[in-house]
Amino acid sequence: MLNITEKILARASGKSKVSPGDVVFVNVDKVMVHDVSGPGVIAVFEKLRKSGMKIEKLWDPDKVWVAEDHFVPAADKISAQNVVLLTNFTKQFGITKHFKYGMGQYGICHTLSHEEAMVLPGEVYVGGDSHTNTTGALGAFAAGLGHTDVAYVMLNGKIWFKIPETLYFKLNGKLPDYVMAKDFILKIIGDIGTDGAAYNTMQFGGTGISEMSVEERLTLTNMSTEAGAKSGIIEPDQKLRDYLADRGATKYNEVHGDADAQYKKVYEYEASELEPIVAKPFSPENTVVARELSSIDLDKAYIGSCTGAKLEDLRAVAKILKGRTVKIRTEILPAAISIFRKAMDEGLLKIFMDAGVVVGPPTCGACCGAHMGVLAKDEVCISTTNRNFPGRMGHIESKTYLASPLVTAASAVTGKITDPRDLK
């Protein structure tokens, strides 16, 4: 009677059974840091050394991996120094899986987690970033932690978790044309609120999820974070196995929930009733259907981040931009260089450039207001990213509307928030 999350956590804590509310130390399979949380962990190590602790080696350097994504290309001197710190850290501790910006494969950490199959079904994966939840679409338990907790995992290979209750979101039927996973997750967050899944796991299932591609599923688990969830998860199926096999991963121990698995609550959605949705400033729960916002003038469209710049997101954007030109400043930043290359090979980059868009390198960039196109006072942006808190993408008085890649691209064409179904 255990669900997939309980089974993974029971196994990782060496127990035959766990129940929601139990607090257990679980063994971790993989841990990730990037150029913000990595230097944070290094600072924790320094603090521990000052207090007398000797830190000479990590628990298992082969289970630690590192990405450079938030402030690359180096936004300024401090950012450049942080990347140097990270390089020295991986060298010192013998960490070989370090995706260096500008060397082979690189990009946003959560995108690399699936593009490179860094995490496998049934594993416990933690990362120094709140959107670590993304990777739960691979059938793993994936949760974000802070610097102290990640430092603890790197030294001890384990961390405490309260076994979460699971909210089950069942999608019946295939999403209609012009409706994407992003619309579904925004709809959910609008319904349950930004703390509607606090401390819980959000599991997604039903025929609508079976129909959905792995990349689209990743959008759901990615934004489970915005409902406050500890993790998001989807049970493995043949689509996932094929996706992982394409990336060279065939050996892993899948975990599935029992037929009589228990959930705190089940929410059912009919795919045919879903429409393009937009979250207004200043919260992802502030949702309305896109058509209600057709009078909103925009200054900019941003297509990027772990949420909205996967290959299928770019294909969706290209479908809209093909043969059209943009009316507002539009930036497209593919989420990993492997995706950039695939977009090039498929001819998507040509479509983007013909439309007048700027295509940038893979980086978190303006999604977190770091650099690379942040917003000015009073500027209004539509974005495929995940958060629109005050100041998230730049000036505290800028405004961000969150939308799917299709809605964002259609809005780039008209300069106003546009439902792609209404595009002439």
Added chain:
Amino acid sequence: MKGSVIKYEQDNIDTDVILPGPYLKIHDYDELAKHAMEGLDKDFHKKVKPGDFIVTGRNFGCGSSREHAPIALSSSGIKAVLALSFARIFYRNAVDGAFLLPIEIDENAYKDISDGDSLEIETAKNEIKNLTKNKTYKIKPFPDLIGKIIAAGGLFNYKP
């Protein structure tokens, strides 16, 4: 533990306003303190005094996992945040890093406590005394493991 209250009467105060994104590249605790709450209250660093408490609504610390958020508050002198509820990563960062106490209060205490009130927090008794208003409020006890980690002075000092 005695201190005075800085109250933000709102829900969902996220880590992007507690410590805005551009400062994520900073890892110097004193430097982070200068930017605490900058996205919500530009004067915070001028008015905060060592030992102060923040009182606020639901889901405090939601959003990004940045440990910079509890670090910036703690380095500013904040000893505890009293909220109706906390987002999970902020909560565990505050406890595991021993930066400040995340204390869950009820609606009655939330409504009653005013900006500038002097409070005395007695976690052993699970209560807060409002010295300004001469009242006492119950607080939600820390779950078992959390209480032990706090008593140990953070996760690294805790022996399972």
